Structure formats: C-alpha cells, structure tokens
Amino acid sequence: MYNPIKTLKTNTIGTLNMLGLAKRVGARLLLASTSEVYGDPEVHPQSEDYWGHVNPIGPRACYDEGKRVAETMCYAYMKQEGVEVRVARIFNTFGPRMHMNDGRVVSNFILQALQGEPLTVYGSGSQTRAFQYVSDLVNGLVALMNSNVSSPVNLGNPEEHTILEFAQLIKNLVGSGSEIQFLSEAQDDPQKRKPDIKKAKLMLGWEPVVPLEEGLNKAIHYFRKELEYQANNQYIPKPKPARIKKGRTRHN
Numbered sequence: 001m002y003n004p005i006k007t008l009k010t011n012t013i014g015t016l017n018m019l020g021l022a023k024r025v026g027a028r029l030l031l032a033s034t035s036e037v038y039g040d041p042e043v044h045p046q047s048e049d050y051w052g053h054v055n056p057i058g059p060r061a062c063y064d065e066g067k068r069v070a071e072t073m074c075y076a077y078m079k080q081e082g083v084e085v086r087v088a089r090i091f092n093t094f095g096p097r098m099h100m101n102d103g104r105v106v107s108n109f110i111l112q113a114l115q116g117e118p119l120t121v122y123g124s125g126s127q128t129r130a131f132q133y134v135s136d137l138v139n140g141l142v143a144l145m146n147s148n149v150s151s152p153v154n155l156g157n158p159e160e161h162t163i164l165e166f167a168q169l170i171k172n173l174v175g176s177g178s179e180i181q182f183l184s185e186a187q188d189d190p191q192k193r194k195p196d197i198k199k200a201k202l203m204l205g206w207e208p209v210v211p212l213e214e215g216l217n218k219a220i221h222y223f224r225k226e227l228e229y230q231a232n233n234q235y236i237p238k239p240k241p242a243r244i245k246k247g248r249t250r251h252n
C-alpha cells in the first residue's frame, strides 16, 4: 500500500462523513466495497455469507480492514438511523483509462508487454484471480442502486485464471516477445479468488457479458495509444497569462 494511513482515513473517516451526509439529506449511499474483505479465503468461490480470513496487522490490513469497518458503519447507520445503503463487493476490475502507474496486474502486464519489458510475476504465479471488464461492473452498480437489496452483493466475473496464465494470455494478445520474470511474492497475497455471483444473478438479474479477451484487447488498444501519445508529445505546463508578472522572468 502506497499510503496506509491515508487509505485507513479514507475508508473510515471518509465513509463516516458520507454516511452522516446521507442521513442528513436522506440519500441512498453506495459503498464500493471489495473482494479484499474475504482476505486470503479458505472458502472457494467466495459467497457473500463468508466472513473472510484477514490478517488485521499485515501490510494489506489498512485496505482490507478499512473496507470491512466501512461495511460495519453502513449497517450501523442503516439499523440505527435508517440510512439506505447498497454495498457492492467489487472483484478485480480492469479496462481503458486505468492509470499508467496504477500498479495492479492488468496495467502492469499490458504496459510491460507493449514495451518489450519482462512481465513481473510476484511469487510462482499459481495464485488465481478472476477479472471483470469495467462496463460490466458499471452495469452491476447501476442495477444494485436501483434495487431494494441492502445486504452486500458480489460483483465480479467468475472466470478464474492463475496469474501465470494471465501473463501468457496478455503476452499473446499483444504479440510481445517479453520474458516472464518471477519476483518475490507479495506478503499476505490472497492465493485464490473467484466470486460466487448467484446472488447478483438472482436478485439483480445481472451477470458479466464481456469476454476476457475482448476486454483485454480494448485495454491493450488504450495503453498502446497512451504510450504513442507520450512518445510524440511533451507536455510543458504553462502558467496562465494573468500569473506572469512583467519583468519578473528568472533565468537560472
């Protein structure tokens, strides 16, 4: 985690502030929760009634425990103050417009493959994830907000792959000659993850529709364009004319 304290403050104080605001104005609140509430799961796939397996003092705890307490706050406000809450447990998601420095596996592997750099696999690559395309997630969030389901709902694509399979798939889709480089494993990295989406199907009539390869090709296209743009352009910030004082230019 880049900034554990800020992560904790956002998830706890931020959620508390938003719940207070929702109470005051009578709004329905959507909590973007996470599959990380299940931690390194001992149940597979993960359904909403699983309580999770989280190390409360590990390096991921600021995020995992922060989101867990955010969920607790939602249900305390619902029961005590009657605030309407919707809680989406969002599984790994990707798509165009991810930040170049996001650091998550999809953007890392695509950028590495496009530039002929080694694809960095943490650990053996046998850990699994299931990736959903961003438009599927957005449709799920809209359906959840428009529903009367106040308990948590998993939103994710249940197609599960090992991270090594995923690296090879991205290499092939990019047509890249990059090597695969094995680095040390991340501490407390969940070893498997796959959503059980029966509840979303039944109660929201929702399921993901974008196939993995189709979504990846869209993300690859986006990052290819971003790299071309960066290579062909320099962005030199210029102050607004009103801020330039006459005769004050300094040449160091």
Ligand SMILES: O=c1ccn([C@@H]2O[C@H](COP(=O)(O)OP(=O)(O)O[C@H]3OC[C@@H](O)[C@H](O)[C@H]3O)[C@@H](O)[C@H]2O)c(=O)[nH]1
Binding pocket: 033, 034, 035, 036, 090, 091, 092, 093, 103, 104, 105, 106, 108, 109, 120, 121, 122, 123, 127, 129, 163, 186, 189, 190
């Ligand atoms: O360069 C990389 C990056 C990541 N990885 C591995 O790829 C897997 C996925 O890692 P990511 O960082 O993309 O995502 P994580 O599964 O750790 O968490 C993610 O999932 C749930 C969301 O709520 C979180 O916001 C998101 O960070 C992990 O096993 C990680 O160790 C690599 O092997 N190489």
